[in-house]
Amino acid sequence: MIANPLQRAPLYRQIYDQLEAKIVNRELKVGDALPSETDLALSYGVHRSSIREAIRLLEENDLIGRAAGKKKLLVTAPKKDKLSRRISTTMLIDEVSLGEVYEAILTIEPSMAAMAAERVTPELLEKLEANLDTTREALNDPERLTTLDQEFHNLLAEASKNRALQWSRLGMSGLFYPAERKLLANLKEPGKRMLVAHEHIVGAIKDRDKQAAELWARRHIEDFLRGCDVLGVNLGDMLNDLAQEN
Amino acid sequence: MIANPLQRAPLYRQIYDQLEAKIVNRELKVGDALPSETDLALSYGVHRSSIREAIRLLEENDLIGRAAGKKKLLVTAPKKDKLSRRISTTMLIDEVSLGEVYEAILTIEPSMAAMAAERVTPELLEKLEANLDTTREALNDPERLTTLDQEFHNLLAEASKNRALQWSRLGMSGLFYPAERKLLANLKEPGKRMLVAHEHIVGAIKDRDKQAAELWARRHIEDFLRGCDVLGVNLGDMLNDLAQEN
DNA sequence: ATTTTTATAATTGTCGGACAGTAATACTAT
DNA sequence: ATAGTATTACTGTCCGACAATTATAAAAAT
Numbered sequence: 322m323i324a325n326p327l328q329r330a331p332l333y334r335q336i337y338d339q340l341e342a343k344i345v346n347r348e349l350k351v352g353d354a355l356p357s358e359t360d361l362a363l364s365y366g367v368h369r370s371s372i373r374e375a376i377r378l379l380e381e382n383d384l385i386g387r388a389a390g391k392k393k394l395l396v397t398a399p400k401k402d403k404l405s406r407r408i409s410t411t412m413l414i415d416e417v418s419l420g421e422v423y424e425a426i427l428t429i430e431p432s433m434a435a436m437a438a439e440r441v442t443p444e445l446l447e448k449l450e451a452n453l454d455t456t457r458e459a460l461n462d463p464e465r466l467t468t469l470d471q472e473f474h475n476l477l478a479e480a481s482k483n484r485a486l487q488w489s490r491l492g493m494s495g496l497f498y499p500a501e502r503k504l505l506a507n508l509k510e511p512g513k514r515m516l517v518a519h520e521h522i523v524g525a526i527k528d529r530d531k532q533a534a535e536l537w538a539r540r541h542i543e544d545f546l547r548g549c550d551v552l553g554v555n556l557g558d559m560l561n562d563l564a565q566e567n
Numbered sequence: 568m569i570a571n572p573l574q575r576a577p578l579y580r581q582i583y584d585q586l587e588a589k590i591v592n593r594e595l596k597v598g599d600a601l602p603s604e605t606d607l608a609l610s611y612g613v614h615r616s617s618i619r620e621a622i623r624l625l626e627e628n629d630l631i632g633r634a635a636g637k638k639k640l641l642v643t644a645p646k647k648d649k650l651s652r653r654i655s656t657t658m659l660i661d662e663v664s665l666g667e668v669y670e671a672i673l674t675i676e677p678s679m680a681a682m683a684a685e686r687v688t689p690e691l692l693e694k695l696e697a698n699l700d701t702t703r704e705a706l707n708d709p710e711r712l713t714t715l716d717q718e719f720h721n722l723l724a725e726a727s728k729n730r731a732l733q734w735s736r737l738g739m740s741g742l743f744y745p746a747e748r749k750l751l752a753n754l755k756e757p758g759k760r761m762l763v764a765h766e767h768i769v770g771a772i773k774d775r776d777k778q779a780a781e782l783w784a785r786r787h788i789e790d791f792l793r794g795c796d797v798l799g800v801n802l803g804d805m806l807n808d809l810a811q812e813n
Numbered sequence: 814a815t816t817t818t819t820a821t822a823a824t825t826g827t828c829g830g831a832c833a834g835t836a837a838t839a840c841t842a843t
Numbered sequence: 844a845t846a847g848t849a850t851t852a853c854t855g856t857c858c859g860a861c862a863a864t865t866a867t868a869a870a871a872a873t
Contacts, residue, residue, distance in 0.1 A: 425731035432674040485671035489735035
């Protein structure tokens with residue numbers, strides 16, 4: 322049943338709105354399957370193309386999605402990575418510089434480390450220490466080091482138990498790490514300083530020492546700046562290039 | 568030119584990816600017009616339907632859009648409100664607590680104040696002072712005070728010249744301010760402490776005193792916590808309710 | 814009576830082509 | 844130049860079709 326044709330909004334948008342509404346009032350609950358495109362086209366009295374365009378909108382808003390390799394569309398709960406990707410894209414388009422991201426991380430990360438010192442669970446502490454162990458074995462493999470550093474900071478974020486900061490970080494980490502990889506690949510003894518810093522951070526967390534955790538996290542991030550200095554990396558205008566290498 | 572058909576991703580998604588990439592590397596700059604659907608279909612060697620579906624995705628990601636009543640699609644600068652709304656929604660769904668948002672703001676805001684002290688432009692300083700003036704005249708109007716505080720912090724964010732932190736803030740401010748409004752509405756002499764803090768912050772910025780700016784911004788945020796204490800507001804579980812009042 | 818295999822139906826991705834209604838543009842007449 | 848008009852270009856929507864794949868029902872095998 323097509324909505325009033327006087328209000329000239331494209332059909333695909335009208336249909337999107339109606340389906341969104343159904344999802345929001347749980348007329349369609351998370352996990353439910355959508356009818357097939359043909360059925361939808363039939364029941365809305367429009368052509369399948371219009372339905373498809375509406376579906377694309379729903380999909381991109383993360384309201385529906387499908388399991389890998391499956392055909393059926395399901396109503397889904399919003400996922401994290403999609404949002405973070407969108408934030409990253411926005412920052413790239415806004416031409417945010419590496420320096421700005423650096424500053425932001427320098428602001429957020431130490432604070433999260435301090436929170437982690439207060440709230441870390443034994444389980445996460447264990448994971449952090451496992452990360453240290455692995456790092457010790459990869460001291461000269463820049464590629465793995467980058468991954469491990471990323472994992473380390475993700476664990477730290479999780480340990481902080483602050484999802485607001487975690488969400489804030491999300492969009493930036495993807496932009497930050499490509500640059501870090503470059504540094505790790507070009508500095509001599511790449512993993513050494515990193516490992517020392519990570520060890521101090523974990524140690525401080527284990528001791529529940531907020532100040533120390535914060536301090537070492539800050540030093541660790543500041544090391545990044547030093548690395549850029551050494552390699553002559555320009556904080557002003559490299560974000561896009563680096564992100565593309567990713 | 569269709570991409571490798573071995574990698575089974577739908578054409579509409581491949582085309583979306585390619586167009587997104589072009590926008591991100593500014594091959595298509597903000598303000599540029601997109602070719603017509605027919606042209607795109609021709610140049611990508613696909614059917615117009617596929618192009619249309621790709622366009623729906625771009626549109627929903629706020630990468631392109633069209634002026635009201637116009638036909639031409641333009642590359643658009645991502646609008647802040649749309650993204651921030653989505654971040655807020657996600658946080659709400661994730662059931663982030665007011666306490667977490669408070670902590671995040673407490674982390675970010677002082678840092679931004681310090682940056683503002685370094686980088687503020689005369690123009691923004693002027694706006695900040697204008698905000699103070701208006702605040703002095705609204706000391707007992709909680710509604711206006713809330714708006715003014717919001718504006719104040721937006722100006723501060725702008726003055727910091729750090730867009731990474733600005734984007735980080737976006738999703739949270741919408742969640743934070745409803746709570747603040749509640750406080751301002753229920754505390755006696757609502758605007759007094761706020762104004763004093765704002766004045767100190769602006770003063771410090773004018774003096775280019777990073778430390779002082781940071782300190783006063785921190786105190787200002789911490790005041791919020793005190794207010795919650797006084798009113799017995801629970802930092803743990805009020806986010807959803809407050810956000811809805813907005 | 815389950816599990817496995819196989820045949821059949823349903824569904825998605827993509828294509829070709831068409832047409833009405835409207836914005837954009839070129840063209841004319843002041 | 845400006846205003847008004849005729850053309851053209853483009854979007855929204857529809858019809859219909861088909862290959863490739865997934866889902867399902869039916870048949871066969873354990």
